[in-house]
Amino acid sequence: MAIKALLLLAILGSPISVARLTAAQSDPLASWNEGPAKLAIVDFVRTVTDKNNPKFVSPEERIAVFDNDGTLWVEQPIYAQFTFAFDRVIDLAPKNPQWNDQEPWRTILARDTKAMAKFTQQDVDRIIAVSHSGMTVEAFQNDVKEWLVAARHPRFKRPYTELVYQPMLELMQYLRANGFKTYIVTGGGQEFLRAFAEKVYGVPPEQVIGSAGKVRFEYDKDSNPVLMKLPEILLIDDKGGKPESISMFVGRRPVAAFGNSTGDQQMLEWTGAQRSARLMMLVHHDDADREYTYGATSKIGPFPESLMAEAKSKGWVAVSMKNDWKKVFPFEGKTP
């Protein structure tokens, strides 16, 4: 708005114009372009919060679930938690000299990123188990916090916690302002996520559900009770594991679910298979300039053609990062 208009406004004192101005400034979804995705969100929220609407959802049933990697923050070129695990292996190496001659440790210690990209699921499970155990839950989370301060993303040269999607932060906040409980439901480790989810996403630890290693209650040398992380996996919170975990942790079926890959498919299907109002969305990575492109262009990958076809047939909203998001990261347009 030009200075002249502001002056006019001050002189004429039009209350309607001021109200409009305020409304525009306080758009809770300011980083979303006007379009079908934003419209679907606003329409859904209006429907479920309107007591006179037959599709009204009572506040305690307003459960929204969000995948993390690729839905709330950057997952390319490699999951942040894998980088954390590799860094921990390097830290632990001096106490494990045998690793110099053993795979997969040797590859990590050689920083051979090309070979690391080819690790099998079995390799990854072993690396996660070893690097995420042998300490208390509290000590582990302190390690994660320290790592998050120091680590930098290879392309963006920023801490991972800055590489969160501004439109999704606004969406979570908008849902909470409308009585929703926002949950993170991640294939990543729940204790890893809990180290930063409250600060970065406004999601308290009890609303972070993720893959989980076993933990054992024991007494330390001073007879204090402690919870030790064991190198055994208890829950894999991916694909069918997501609805299974939501059932166990929340005990209610969500009415809104947000993901970006086949790992989230079952969570969206389960959310969608009910009569109440519900909203299912997939973040589609189609913006190589501002982030990455790994969307529905082939039969394989995290977001294959078949997932886009299912989304279309079931009325799930595919969010185009390129077209639906005015801004991707919070730091855009700010001086670093």
Next chain:
Amino acid sequence: MAIKALLLLAILGSPISVARLTAAQSDPLASWNEGPAKLAIVDFVRTVTDKNNPKFVSPEERIAVFDNDGTLWVEQPIYAQFTFAFDRVIDLAPKNPQWNDQEPWRTILARDTKAMAKFTQQDVDRIIAVSHSGMTVEAFQNDVKEWLVAARHPRFKRPYTELVYQPMLELMQYLRANGFKTYIVTGGGQEFLRAFAEKVYGVPPEQVIGSAGKVRFEYDKDSNPVLMKLPEILLIDDKGGKPESISMFVGRRPVAAFGNSTGDQQMLEWTGAQRSARLMMLVHHDDADREYTYGATSKIGPFPESLMAEAKSKGWVAVSMKNDWKKVFPFEGKTP
């Protein structure tokens, strides 16, 4: 208050008396006798909610955990959930004719309560696994709800959901009114508890943590996604399993913990082993007239002498049902 006093009050209109009267009527812990237990509760709540107190606890850290059987409702002469399981076995028997010749089924079908009281842990695990699987989570909870309406406690001849402890209901409500999140942490099945916890205790499903069977995401014959209960145990939420589960589900250490047996010991120890203000309480069953007596009188049992000794040495509060509770059940003093 007599009519005469009320009339006097109306005529004199003393605002102080009215205020006092209101305060007395609205004692949030009205079913607790004045004494050390009530004092400990009120003192703890005042401390943690007082911003000027160095032991102030921020609202998000106000986590209170409650055992269920014997802490919130009657667990004698047998856990309600076991009776439910036995009743289900009887219901399932026509489809399982081989049970007539197999233990432990034969004993249940013969309603041989003496032999049932001698079931081994292995028997019980098998009975729970079989009686709590083979249906969706939703169907199971509907069965529990139906059973709770029909079943009667053998001594009190009332539904189990009426055999909850009035002072503990008040305590949970008092804590919630002071910004606490109240969790149930039970050795019982979490899906069993969730079928009634919101209605009876005011505790939503996401705040009920318990033993859990495995659940599997699958598609039913109409291709609808469903969560099927499997006859396999995933979590045993007893003894060390309680702090382990609290860590997994809540991700925070509680500041208040309430139990009644050695199954709750580790949860109280873990709650107690921190610097912040904290409150640990054990309900001591010493009231055979109004409920049962199975308290600290021997070396064995759910509340052995050793647990009472630990409580004393660590400053845990042992609540005497006989002396600390004015009233045990909500229905006392009411016409049935």
